[in-house]
Amino acid sequence: MERYNIAYRLHKVRLAMTEPPTQPRPCTDRDCRGQHAPHERVALATAICRERGVQMTELRKSILELLWASCGPTSAYQLMEALKRRDSRAVGPPTVYRALDFLMTQGLASKIESLNAYVPCVHPERDHDCLFFICRDCRTSVEFENPRIAALLAEDAAGFGFVATRRTVEVEGRCARCTEAGGTA
Amino acid sequence: MERYNIAYRLHKVRLAMTEPPTQPRPCTDRDCRGQHAPHERVALATAICRERGVQMTELRKSILELLWASCGPTSAYQLMEALKRRDSRAVGPPTVYRALDFLMTQGLASKIESLNAYVPCVHPERDHDCLFFICRDCRTSVEFENPRIAALLAEDAAGFGFVATRRTVEVEGRCARCTEAGGTA
DNA sequence: ATATGCAATGTTATAACGTTCCATTCTAGG
DNA sequence: CCTAGAATGGAACGTTATAACATTGCATAT
Numbered sequence: 142m143e144r145y146n147i148a149y150r151l152h153k154v155r156l157a158m159t160e161p162p163t164q165p166r167p168c169t170d171r172d173c174r175g176q177h178a179p180h181e182r183v184a185l186a187t188a189i190c191r192e193r194g195v196q197m198t199e200l201r202k203s204i205l206e207l208l209w210a211s212c213g214p215t216s217a218y219q220l221m222e223a224l225k226r227r228d229s230r231a232v233g234p235p236t237v238y239r240a241l242d243f244l245m246t247q248g249l250a251s252k253i254e255s256l257n258a259y260v261p262c263v264h265p266e267r268d269h270d271c272l273f274f275i276c277r278d279c280r281t282s283v284e285f286e287n288p289r290i291a292a293l294l295a296e297d298a299a300g301f302g303f304v305a306t307r308r309t310v311e312v313e314g315r316c317a318r319c320t321e322a323g324g325t326a
Numbered sequence: 327m328e329r330y331n332i333a334y335r336l337h338k339v340r341l342a343m344t345e346p347p348t349q350p351r352p353c354t355d356r357d358c359r360g361q362h363a364p365h366e367r368v369a370l371a372t373a374i375c376r377e378r379g380v381q382m383t384e385l386r387k388s389i390l391e392l393l394w395a396s397c398g399p400t401s402a403y404q405l406m407e408a409l410k411r412r413d414s415r416a417v418g419p420p421t422v423y424r425a426l427d428f429l430m431t432q433g434l435a436s437k438i439e440s441l442n443a444y445v446p447c448v449h450p451e452r453d454h455d456c457l458f459f460i461c462r463d464c465r466t467s468v469e470f471e472n473p474r475i476a477a478l479l480a481e482d483a484a485g486f487g488f489v490a491t492r493r494t495v496e497v498e499g500r501c502a503r504c505t506e507a508g509g510t511a
Numbered sequence: 512a513t514a515t516g517c518a519a520t521g522t523t524a525t526a527a528c529g530t531t532c533c534a535t536t537c538t539a540g541g
Numbered sequence: 542c543c544t545a546g547a548a549t550g551g552a553a554c555g556t557t558a559t560a561a562c563a564t565t566g567c568a569t570a571t
Contacts (some may be wrong), residue, residue, distance in 0.1 A: 165504040176337050196538090198548070218527070233551050234529065240549095254439035255494050257528060257557090272479070274488050287482055293475050294457070294497055301468075302502030303459050312479055317487025383519070402557070420523060423558065425520095442528090442557060 153185060179209035186249050186265055195247065203228055204240040205261060208250055213281040214258035217241060255311050260284065273309035278319035364394035370432050371450055380432065388413055389425040390446060393435055397442035398466045402426060409501035438467060440496045445469070463504035 183206050190197035208215060215223075216319045225231045241259055244282035249265045252258070253273055262271065263284045270291045274283045279288045290310065298305045315323075368391050373384035392408045393400060400408075404421045410416045426444055429435035434450045437443070438458055447456065448469045455476045459468045475495065483490045500508075 196547080198537095200549070216528075232549080235531085236549060238529065242547095254496070272482075274483060274486075274490075276488075277491070278548075283486075283488075285482060287478060289334040290475055290478050293472060293478070294495075296468060297457075297472055298459060298497060298499065301459075302505065303461075303468075303497070303499055304505055305459075305497045305499040306462070307498040309494060309498070310479075311439070312483060312488070312490045314483065314488055314490040315491040315496070320487065320489055381518080385520075417520080419558065420522085420560085421520060 157235065171260050179206055182209050182261065186247075189249075189265055190247065193247070195243075200230075200232070200236065201240045201243055203230070205244055205249060208244075208259060208261040213279070214253045214260050214275070216256075216258045220259070246305065251284075253311060254309050255313060256282075270308055274312045274314065274316070276316035276319055277313055278315055278323060281316065283316070364391055367446065368392050371432075374434075374450055375432065378432070380428075384430055385415075385417070385421065386425045388415070389422065390429055390434060393429075395445060395448040398464070399438045399441050399445050399460070401441075401443045405444070436469075438496060439494050440498060443469075455493055455498065459497050459499065459501070461501035462498055462506055463500055463508060466501065468501070 161254060169295070183202060186205055187197045187202065194196060199230055202221055203224060207220055207227070211219075211223075216236060218322070220237050220241075221234065241250060242251075244261075245252060245259075247265065249262055250259055251262050251273075253260060253275065257276065260273070260282055264271075264286070270286060272285050272290065274285060276282070293307070294308060295305065297303075328458065343479075368387060371390055372382045372387065382502065388409060389405055392405055392412070398406075402419060405422050405426075406417060406419065409422075426435060426437075429446075430437065430444075434447055435444055436447050436456055436458075438445060441460065445458070445467055449471070451458075455471060455473070457470050457472060457475065459470060461467070476493070479493060480490065482488075
């Protein structure tokens with residue numbers, strides 16, 4: 142029954158062995174949202190990877206660029222299509238998912254669980270504990286950090302001996318712009 | 327392009343029209359977790375539905391029972407199989423998903439987004455704003471409520487004019503029992 | 512009794528998301 | 542160079558969810 146895939150397992154193990162440092166250095170800068178030049182971001186990510194001794198390959202860089210270039214959370218299959226369109230590079234699902242795994246492990250991207258889609262991460266340089274606000278109208282997401290929420294969650298967890306390893310905090314609703322534009326519809 | 331499914335849309339509209347009251351009556355009872363007799367729970371849910379003037383049908387009741395009987399978050403397809411096994415009732419995916427939609431709308435069940443699985447809801451009688459602690463070893467989940475977290479999220483949202491409609495808060499890790507039992511593995 | 516309306520469910524097909532398994536290519540260190 | 546391990550390619554498959562359309566069954570009006 143416990144039949145498993147060696148290559149994939151190794152891939153996971155490798156990723157685990159190269160996990161970024163996890164000292165919490167939470168972000169309280171609330172004005173940094175929304176203004177990110179894709180190329181600068183990718184350059185920063187590349188520098189971070191070099192520093193960590195992990196490889197920012199062409200594929201991974203392309204995927205990250207596409208995430209930054211996208212106007213909102215992007216599915217793995219959309220990334221496949223975008224890669225084919227932009228770079229004339231046709232890859233299969235496993236390739237994209239591996240690249241996404243790498244980016245997530247390095248804190249360069251996150252998965253929005255409630256959308257099965259992926260976003261680039263605003264603060265790759267720190268251990269981030271993001272939360273996301275997702276507009277159901279314009280399908281954009283905003284990354285946010287709130288150490289007080291993280292602290293409360295940690296407190297609750299500690300209350301019954303739970304050891305937390307990963308948090309998913311997603312708030313769905315309507316952004317200010319869509320609320321103004323759309324009326325009550 | 328905007329070709330859509332009338333039946334499904336109507337289903338959604340009907341659900342929206344019968345949404346439960348949403349005055350926040352948060353739960354601070356931390357000892358009520360884990361001790362729930364399925365039949366009592368289903369009976370309570372049935373009473374709530376009657377009170378609200380919505381129908382707790384046989385199918386919906388079966389799905390809810392199966393959720394309560396299950397030892398952890400359960401996928402829609404697992405519910406299909408369980409329904410076939412237990413009730414000799416073979417249904418298709420849409421049927422299960424519709425029942426789950428109903429239960430979620432009534433606050434009787436929740437989806438664990440990070441697992442694509444469903445759990446029965448501990449506090450159907452109030453507007454709940456749950457958070458879940460999910461053990462990656464034993465695959466169980468624990469429902470929790472923390473109004474302070476909800477308040478912080480609301481505060482953050484209000485800070486940039488975001489109107490929140492739904493929250494997903496999931497913490498993955500290892501429960502106390504598995505931590506004791508499993509060592510560091 | 513027949514017609515109409517409508518909530519709920521049934522059925523088939525397919526879209527969308529993700530993984531297994533195995534082959535091949537690339538790349539850093541001896 | 543050479544080779545071990547990291548990275549990628551790709552067919553097939555598994556899993557999750559919805560579209561589109563048909564039917565059941567009950568209530569009320571004619």
